[in-house]
Amino acid sequence: MIEQELPWHTEPLRRELADVARMPHALLLLGTPGIGKTRYLHALAAALLCESPAADGRACGRCDACGWVGAGTHPDLRVLTYPVDDDGKVGKEIKVDQVRALSDFLVVSGHRGGRRVVLIDPADAMNTVTANTLLKTLEEPGDGLVFVMASSRPDAIPATIRSRCQVRVLEGPVMEVASAWVQGETGCTPQDAGSWLAMAGGAPLHATQFAEPGRAAAHRAMLEAIAALPETASEVAADALQRVDPRQWLPVMQRWLMDIGRCRAGAEPRYFPALAKRLAELATRTDSAALAEAGRGLAAQYRHVEHPLNPRLFCEASIECYLGAFGAPAPATGR
Known part of the structure:
Protein backbone atom coordinates (compact mmCIF):
# COMPACT_ATOMS: atom_id res chain seq x y z
CA MET A 1 0.00 0.00 0.00
CA ILE A 2 0.95 3.67 -0.19
CA GLU A 3 3.48 4.79 2.38
CA GLN A 4 1.88 6.81 5.16
CA GLU A 5 1.82 10.54 4.60
CA LEU A 6 4.12 12.58 6.83
CA PRO A 7 2.24 14.87 9.26
CA TRP A 8 3.76 18.10 7.94
CA HIS A 9 2.79 17.19 4.37
CA THR A 10 -0.96 17.11 4.95
CA GLU A 11 -1.70 20.82 4.58
CA PRO A 12 0.63 21.42 1.58
CA LEU A 13 -0.99 18.47 -0.20
CA ARG A 14 -4.46 19.79 0.50
CA ARG A 15 -3.52 23.19 -0.88
CA GLU A 16 -1.99 21.64 -4.00
CA LEU A 17 -5.00 19.44 -4.63
CA ALA A 18 -7.66 22.05 -3.83
CA ASP A 19 -8.04 22.80 -7.55
CA VAL A 20 -6.63 19.67 -9.13
CA ALA A 21 -8.28 20.43 -12.47
CA ARG A 22 -5.83 23.32 -12.84
CA MET A 23 -2.81 21.27 -11.83
CA PRO A 24 0.29 22.54 -13.72
CA HIS A 25 1.75 20.16 -16.27
CA ALA A 26 5.15 20.46 -14.57
CA LEU A 27 5.74 21.04 -10.86
CA LEU A 28 9.13 21.46 -9.19
CA LEU A 29 9.21 20.89 -5.44
CA LEU A 30 12.09 22.49 -3.56
CA GLY A 31 13.12 21.93 0.03
CA THR A 32 16.01 21.11 2.32
CA PRO A 33 17.26 17.50 2.48
CA GLY A 34 15.65 15.12 4.95
CA ILE A 35 12.12 16.56 5.11
CA GLY A 36 10.50 13.90 2.91
CA LYS A 37 10.28 15.44 -0.55
CA THR A 38 10.30 11.98 -2.15
CA ARG A 39 7.41 10.83 0.01
CA TYR A 40 5.52 14.03 -0.78
CA LEU A 41 5.92 13.45 -4.52
CA HIS A 42 4.68 9.87 -4.21
CA ALA A 43 1.69 11.04 -2.17
CA LEU A 44 0.95 13.66 -4.82
CA ALA A 45 1.28 11.13 -7.65
CA ALA A 46 -1.02 8.73 -5.79
CA ALA A 47 -3.62 11.49 -5.40
CA LEU A 48 -3.45 12.38 -9.09
CA LEU A 49 -3.97 8.74 -10.09
CA CYS A 50 -6.44 7.73 -7.36
CA GLU A 51 -9.83 6.48 -8.57
CA SER A 52 -11.72 7.45 -5.41
CA PRO A 53 -9.94 10.46 -3.91
CA ALA A 54 -11.02 11.91 -0.57
CA ALA A 55 -12.98 15.14 -0.41
CA ASP A 56 -9.75 17.12 0.01
CA GLY A 57 -8.21 15.46 -3.06
CA ARG A 58 -5.78 13.14 -1.28
CA ALA A 59 -5.47 9.49 -2.29
CA CYS A 60 -7.95 7.09 -0.71
CA GLY A 61 -5.31 4.40 -0.18
CA ARG A 62 -7.81 1.62 -0.96
CA CYS A 63 -8.58 1.58 -4.69
CA ASP A 64 -6.74 -0.46 -7.31
CA ALA A 65 -4.79 2.58 -8.47
CA CYS A 66 -3.50 3.30 -4.95
CA GLY A 67 -2.47 -0.33 -4.60
CA TRP A 68 -0.54 -0.17 -7.85
CA VAL A 69 1.19 3.07 -6.85
CA GLY A 70 2.17 1.51 -3.53
CA ALA A 71 3.54 -1.57 -5.29
CA GLY A 72 5.35 0.49 -7.92
CA THR A 73 3.37 -1.12 -10.76
CA HIS A 74 0.90 1.56 -11.83
CA PRO A 75 0.87 1.64 -15.65
CA ASP A 76 0.36 5.42 -15.70
CA LEU A 77 3.28 6.26 -13.41
CA ARG A 78 6.95 6.42 -14.36
CA VAL A 79 9.70 7.19 -11.86
CA LEU A 80 13.08 8.53 -12.97
CA THR A 81 15.76 8.40 -10.31
CA TYR A 82 19.34 7.19 -9.91
CA PRO A 83 19.69 4.00 -12.00
CA VAL A 84 20.85 0.74 -10.40
CA ASP A 85 22.94 -1.68 -12.49
CA ASP A 86 22.85 -5.48 -12.42
CA ASP A 87 25.43 -5.54 -9.62
CA GLY A 88 23.31 -3.26 -7.43
CA LYS A 89 25.57 -0.24 -7.92
CA VAL A 90 23.67 3.04 -7.81
CA GLY A 91 24.50 5.55 -10.53
CA LYS A 92 25.44 9.17 -9.91
CA GLU A 93 23.00 10.77 -12.35
CA ILE A 94 19.76 10.25 -14.24
CA LYS A 95 20.79 9.19 -17.72
CA VAL A 96 19.46 10.36 -21.06
CA ASP A 97 18.43 6.79 -21.94
CA GLN A 98 15.97 6.86 -19.03
CA VAL A 99 14.22 9.88 -20.55
CA ARG A 100 14.29 8.38 -24.04
CA ALA A 101 12.68 5.23 -22.63
CA LEU A 102 9.60 7.34 -21.86
CA SER A 103 8.83 7.88 -25.56
CA ASP A 104 6.03 5.32 -25.82
CA PHE A 105 4.58 6.27 -22.43
CA LEU A 106 4.34 9.93 -23.44
CA VAL A 107 2.24 9.33 -26.56
CA VAL A 108 -0.33 6.80 -25.32
CA SER A 109 -3.42 7.66 -23.33
CA GLY A 110 -3.83 6.78 -19.68
CA HIS A 111 -4.59 3.19 -18.68
CA ARG A 112 -8.11 4.14 -17.60
CA GLY A 113 -8.41 7.37 -19.48
CA GLY A 114 -6.98 9.43 -16.63
CA ARG A 115 -3.74 11.24 -15.97
CA ARG A 116 -0.23 10.01 -16.57
CA VAL A 117 2.48 11.05 -14.12
CA VAL A 118 6.27 11.21 -14.52
CA LEU A 119 8.09 11.56 -11.20
CA ILE A 120 11.71 12.78 -11.35
CA ASP A 121 13.68 12.65 -8.13
CA PRO A 122 16.05 14.35 -7.72
CA ALA A 123 15.67 16.67 -10.68
CA ASP A 124 19.19 18.00 -10.15
CA ALA A 125 20.56 14.52 -10.99
CA MET A 126 19.83 15.15 -14.67
CA ASN A 127 22.90 16.18 -16.63
CA THR A 128 22.69 18.73 -19.43
CA VAL A 129 22.01 16.18 -22.16
CA THR A 130 19.27 14.50 -20.12
CA ALA A 131 17.65 17.85 -19.29
CA ASN A 132 17.73 18.97 -22.93
CA THR A 133 16.08 15.72 -24.00
CA LEU A 134 13.32 16.26 -21.46
CA LEU A 135 12.87 19.90 -22.45
CA LYS A 136 10.90 19.28 -25.65
CA THR A 137 8.31 17.26 -23.74
CA LEU A 138 7.97 20.00 -21.14
CA GLU A 139 7.44 22.54 -23.93
CA GLU A 140 4.74 20.45 -25.61
CA PRO A 141 3.18 18.21 -22.93
CA GLY A 142 0.52 15.75 -23.96
CA ASP A 143 -3.01 15.86 -22.59
CA GLY A 144 -3.26 14.56 -19.04
CA LEU A 145 0.52 14.35 -18.65
CA VAL A 146 1.96 15.72 -15.39
CA PHE A 147 5.64 15.96 -14.41
CA VAL A 148 6.42 16.21 -10.69
CA MET A 149 10.02 16.76 -9.64
CA ALA A 150 11.93 17.42 -6.44
CA SER A 151 15.28 18.96 -5.63
CA SER A 152 17.36 20.29 -2.76
CA ARG A 153 19.71 22.02 -5.21
CA PRO A 154 17.70 24.16 -7.62
CA ASP A 155 20.87 25.91 -8.80
CA ALA A 156 21.95 22.57 -10.30
CA ILE A 157 18.83 22.37 -12.50
CA PRO A 158 19.14 24.07 -15.91
CA ALA A 159 17.24 27.35 -16.09
CA THR A 160 15.39 26.06 -19.16
CA ILE A 161 13.84 23.31 -17.04
CA ARG A 162 13.07 25.55 -14.05
CA SER A 163 11.36 28.13 -16.25
CA ARG A 164 8.88 25.56 -17.52
CA CYS A 165 7.83 24.39 -14.07
CA GLN A 166 5.68 25.88 -11.38
CA VAL A 167 7.83 25.96 -8.26
CA ARG A 168 6.63 24.98 -4.82
CA VAL A 169 8.69 25.21 -1.63
CA LEU A 170 8.10 22.45 0.92
CA GLU A 171 8.81 23.56 4.47
CA GLY A 172 10.07 21.21 7.16
CA PRO A 173 8.11 20.69 10.38
CA VAL A 174 8.37 22.88 13.47
CA MET A 175 10.57 21.35 16.15
CA GLU A 176 7.70 20.07 18.30
CA VAL A 177 6.19 18.15 15.37
CA ALA A 178 9.58 16.86 14.24
CA SER A 179 10.48 15.68 17.75
CA ALA A 180 7.16 13.88 18.23
CA TRP A 181 7.55 12.15 14.87
CA VAL A 182 11.15 11.06 15.55
CA GLN A 183 10.12 9.69 18.94
CA GLY A 184 7.27 7.76 17.34
CA GLU A 185 9.50 6.33 14.62
CA THR A 186 12.45 5.36 16.82
CA GLY A 187 11.05 4.96 20.34
CA CYS A 188 13.71 7.34 21.66
CA THR A 189 13.32 9.80 24.50
CA PRO A 190 12.46 13.48 23.90
CA GLN A 191 16.02 14.39 24.89
CA ASP A 192 17.54 11.98 22.37
CA ALA A 193 15.11 13.13 19.69
CA GLY A 194 16.35 16.67 20.26
CA SER A 195 19.96 15.50 19.95
CA TRP A 196 19.34 13.61 16.72
CA LEU A 197 17.43 16.53 15.24
CA ALA A 198 20.28 18.85 16.20
CA MET A 199 22.74 16.66 14.32
CA ALA A 200 20.36 16.52 11.36
CA GLY A 201 19.79 20.27 11.22
CA GLY A 202 16.12 19.80 12.07
CA ALA A 203 15.53 17.29 9.25
CA PRO A 204 13.41 14.50 10.77
CA LEU A 205 14.15 11.78 8.21
CA HIS A 206 17.87 12.31 8.68
CA ALA A 207 17.40 12.32 12.45
CA THR A 208 15.92 8.81 12.33
CA GLN A 209 19.01 7.66 10.42
CA PHE A 210 21.23 8.96 13.23
CA ALA A 211 19.08 7.04 15.73
CA GLU A 212 19.22 3.70 13.89
CA PRO A 213 19.89 0.75 16.24
CA GLY A 214 23.50 -0.31 16.06
CA ARG A 215 24.56 3.07 14.65
CA ALA A 216 23.52 5.50 17.36
CA ALA A 217 26.72 4.98 19.40
CA ALA A 218 28.89 5.71 16.36
CA HIS A 219 26.92 8.87 15.66
CA ARG A 220 27.31 10.09 19.24
CA ALA A 221 31.06 9.37 19.04
CA MET A 222 31.17 11.36 15.79
CA LEU A 223 29.81 14.49 17.46
CA GLU A 224 32.04 14.00 20.50
CA ALA A 225 35.08 13.75 18.21
CA ILE A 226 34.19 16.97 16.39
CA ALA A 227 33.51 18.79 19.67
CA ALA A 228 36.86 17.65 21.10
CA LEU A 229 38.85 19.29 18.32
CA PRO A 230 41.31 21.00 18.27
CA GLU A 231 42.62 19.58 21.57
CA THR A 232 42.26 15.95 20.54
CA ALA A 233 44.46 14.35 17.88
CA SER A 234 43.20 14.62 14.32
CA GLU A 235 43.87 10.89 13.85
CA VAL A 236 41.54 10.09 16.72
CA ALA A 237 38.81 12.30 15.25
CA ALA A 238 39.30 10.70 11.84
CA ASP A 239 38.88 7.25 13.39
CA ALA A 240 35.47 8.28 14.75
CA LEU A 241 34.34 10.00 11.56
CA GLN A 242 35.36 7.12 9.35
CA ARG A 243 32.79 4.87 11.07
CA VAL A 244 30.00 7.12 9.75
CA ASP A 245 28.84 7.94 6.23
CA PRO A 246 30.55 11.21 5.17
CA ARG A 247 27.16 12.48 3.93
CA GLN A 248 26.16 12.47 7.59
CA TRP A 249 29.23 13.75 9.41
CA LEU A 250 30.23 16.54 6.98
CA PRO A 251 26.96 18.49 7.49
CA VAL A 252 27.30 17.98 11.26
CA MET A 253 30.80 19.47 11.15
CA GLN A 254 29.45 22.42 9.16
CA ARG A 255 26.62 23.02 11.64
CA TRP A 256 29.06 22.85 14.53
CA LEU A 257 31.20 25.50 12.84
CA MET A 258 28.12 27.66 12.23
CA ASP A 259 27.19 27.47 15.90
CA ILE A 260 30.69 28.58 16.87
CA GLY A 261 30.17 31.56 14.58
CA ARG A 262 26.82 32.34 16.22
CA CYS A 263 28.39 32.23 19.67
CA ARG A 264 31.18 34.50 18.54
CA ALA A 265 28.55 36.98 17.33
CA GLY A 266 26.82 36.87 20.71
CA ALA A 267 23.86 34.74 19.57
CA GLU A 268 22.61 31.45 20.95
CA PRO A 269 23.67 28.26 19.14
CA ARG A 270 21.06 27.10 16.67
CA TYR A 271 21.91 23.43 16.28
CA PHE A 272 23.63 22.34 19.48
CA PRO A 273 22.20 24.36 22.38
CA ALA A 274 22.99 21.56 24.82
CA LEU A 275 26.69 22.13 24.08
CA ALA A 276 26.56 25.92 24.33
CA LYS A 277 29.35 26.09 26.92
CA ARG A 278 31.83 24.22 24.70
CA LEU A 279 30.82 26.25 21.64
CA ALA A 280 31.28 29.53 23.53
CA GLU A 281 34.73 28.46 24.68
CA LEU A 282 35.77 27.60 21.11
CA ALA A 283 34.34 30.92 19.87
CA THR A 284 36.93 32.79 21.94
CA ARG A 285 39.73 31.02 20.05
CA THR A 286 38.88 32.07 16.51
CA ASP A 287 37.72 35.07 14.49
CA SER A 288 35.22 35.76 11.74
CA ALA A 289 37.73 35.60 8.90
CA ALA A 290 39.09 32.23 10.02
CA LEU A 291 35.59 30.83 10.49
CA ALA A 328 46.79 25.36 14.23
CA PRO A 329 46.63 21.63 13.53
CA ALA A 330 45.43 19.19 16.14
CA PRO A 331 48.11 17.58 18.28
CA ALA A 332 49.77 14.43 16.97
CA THR A 333 49.04 11.11 18.60
CA GLY A 334 52.58 9.81 18.49
CA ARG A 335 51.50 6.55 16.94
Missing part, protein backbone atom coordinates in the same frame (compact mmCIF):
# COMPACT_ATOMS: atom_id res chain seq x y z
CA ALA A 292 34.58 31.98 7.01
CA GLU A 293 37.67 30.41 5.45
CA ALA A 294 37.07 27.12 7.28
CA GLY A 295 33.44 27.19 6.16
CA ARG A 296 34.45 27.64 2.53
CA GLY A 297 36.85 24.74 2.83
CA LEU A 298 34.19 22.42 4.22
CA ALA A 299 31.71 23.52 1.55
CA ALA A 300 34.26 22.61 -1.12
CA GLN A 301 34.47 19.10 0.30
CA TYR A 302 30.92 18.44 -0.93
CA ARG A 303 32.33 17.93 -4.41
CA HIS A 304 33.64 14.56 -3.22
CA VAL A 305 31.23 13.60 -0.42
CA GLU A 306 29.13 11.16 -2.46
CA HIS A 307 32.02 8.96 -3.54
CA PRO A 308 35.35 9.93 -1.91
CA LEU A 309 38.19 8.04 -3.58
CA ASN A 310 39.93 7.55 -0.24
CA PRO A 311 37.53 7.86 2.74
CA ARG A 312 40.38 8.20 5.25
CA LEU A 313 42.06 11.01 3.36
CA PHE A 314 38.66 12.67 2.92
CA CYS A 315 38.19 12.63 6.70
CA GLU A 316 41.63 14.05 7.33
CA ALA A 317 41.26 16.78 4.67
CA SER A 318 37.91 17.86 6.13
CA ILE A 319 39.36 17.96 9.65
CA GLU A 320 42.22 20.08 8.35
CA CYS A 321 39.69 22.52 6.85
CA TYR A 322 37.86 22.73 10.17
CA LEU A 323 41.06 23.21 12.18
CA GLY A 324 41.91 26.19 10.00
CA ALA A 325 39.36 28.10 12.07
CA PHE A 326 41.74 27.84 15.04
CA GLY A 327 44.97 28.54 13.21
